Amino acid sequence: MSEPKTTVRELIREKYATLTASEKKLANALLENYPAAGIASITVVAQNADVSTPTVARMVGKLGFKGFPQFHQSLLSELQAKVQGPTQRRANWATEAPESHLLNRFSQAITRNLSQTLSNVDHDKFDKAAGCLADTNGRLYIVGGRITRALAEYAFTHFQAIRERVTHMTSSSATWPHYVLDMVTGDTLLMFDIRRYETNLLRLAELAKERGVTVIVVTDQWASPIASIADYTFNCWVEIPSAWDSNVSTMMLLETLIAAVQEENWPRAKDRYERLDEIFEAARLFRKP
């Protein structure tokens, strides 16, 4: 161990695997609201986590404490140390790692990116774009670039779960003409294009536009050339202290779009989800030895 004194949090994480079901429930409640959830009497702690008093006592024992009071005391001194030490800064946000640790540098950059991205989303356009993505009268085509292919795939997996008529255009541009051939007015094309922008994608957007397809592009803060011809553009802040770009904010925007679409036609989406689950379940049982 690098540090002589481990925090209760670390202790919980360390022993987490050895905990039983309701002990895990308690552990989660504790971590979720740390350390507040732990600094009360054992009865209250138990009640808040919705487990029994003995469960708390047992887990505390497993964690290596002599009894609940000792655990309680430990939590208290942690809390106090936090207040007194200069560690007060961002204690809750960041890890206990040193300020200069990569984790902290990253969390800072990513917070910034998310914040910038969010405050640059026009919620009116967002709603309209979600409407297009939800419209099953037309087909929904999804495509990404070299790096963003993973995002496109993620989008495809989810959209496929909540609506019909979704197509993932593989990143091999050789196959694109086949898809373009069938595009008609009323269809929607969701594109991901982060720098370095790909010429292929621009061509594809042009072709789609010629056929009356609604083009939605998710790009970075500098905007892909596609933005100038797209119907809806979303800019995501992607800079991080690294040689490449972050896609956390892109992911967030994508997930929010998916959620919006899901909400738009809920009963249908729900029905699909349930049937999908059934099928997966069936496949699983099928395989069981």
Next chain:
Amino acid sequence: MSEPKTTVRELIREKYATLTASEKKLANALLENYPAAGIASITVVAQNADVSTPTVARMVGKLGFKGFPQFHQSLLSELQAKVQGPTQRRANWATEAPESHLLNRFSQAITRNLSQTLSNVDHDKFDKAAGCLADTNGRLYIVGGRITRALAEYAFTHFQAIRERVTHMTSSSATWPHYVLDMVTGDTLLMFDIRRYETNLLRLAELAKERGVTVIVVTDQWASPIASIADYTFNCWVEIPSAWDSNVSTMMLLETLIAAVQEENWPRAKDRYERLDEIFEAARLFRKP
């Protein structure tokens, strides 16, 4: 809260004049080491101030508390409030959209997830895991589940750009045995397993472990069963107001891991990046009209 705003400290100052001699002694001891001196059982507090227990009880009563426990509680909440002070700084985060708009509900949930995830990363384990991922003496295998396949792919794309000997195990488990066959001690297996956990992945982890492979698993806050046999586990908070789980925090953790690996062997990674760029550039020119 019966005491709406005032801190215990202010309360003591306010009533100081009305206190008796030994009560003043206690008050001084309290202020001298605030709030630590107050956060203990009444007996301990009394001993530290060198007064009797009833004196403490009486003073606490004069201060307006119903009993010592209430006083105790009050000090505790003060302490806690101090620790989680700057958590409310989400104000400048959201868009101008109405509070109830999906965008805001989402940004809230995601902030929470990121914060929880970060504060639960053990930076020591993080560094060690990054070390394994960077070690090119062994092969690096990457695999994901149904939903997390996209993340695995994203990981693959990036790791491939910064180091040699990376394999993406396709999500079709039929092909896995071929990969397992070649696994040896010193190899690393990076797995993504978010609920619903997949039995296949657990089996794969077991097989890999038997062959001495280091297993790193990125899972959710409830921990995949793989966590109990994995060498390194990272928990990502994934709950959002939706029928499915968010992978924004997972993405963040992944990107941070990638960055750590990149930093670990920079000159080599840089070289690979440059050569990769050259090749992509060449391919682009090739196609240019």
Next chain:
DNA sequence: AAGTGTGTGGAAAGATTTTTACAAACGACA
């Protein structure tokens, strides 16, 4: 389908903390 083992919570026993009761100590004033 019965048996074994583990996990869980109810409730009583045990320990600790808090409150109360009371008497000794101190100082003020006649």
Next chain:
DNA sequence: TGTCGTTTGTAAAAATCTTTCCACACACTT
């Protein structure tokens, strides 16, 4: 110097919190 009011601490009672014990429930095995 004696009496009174106030303050203070000791010790017992009361309240509360913690631990232990045990029976039940559930899962997994034979």
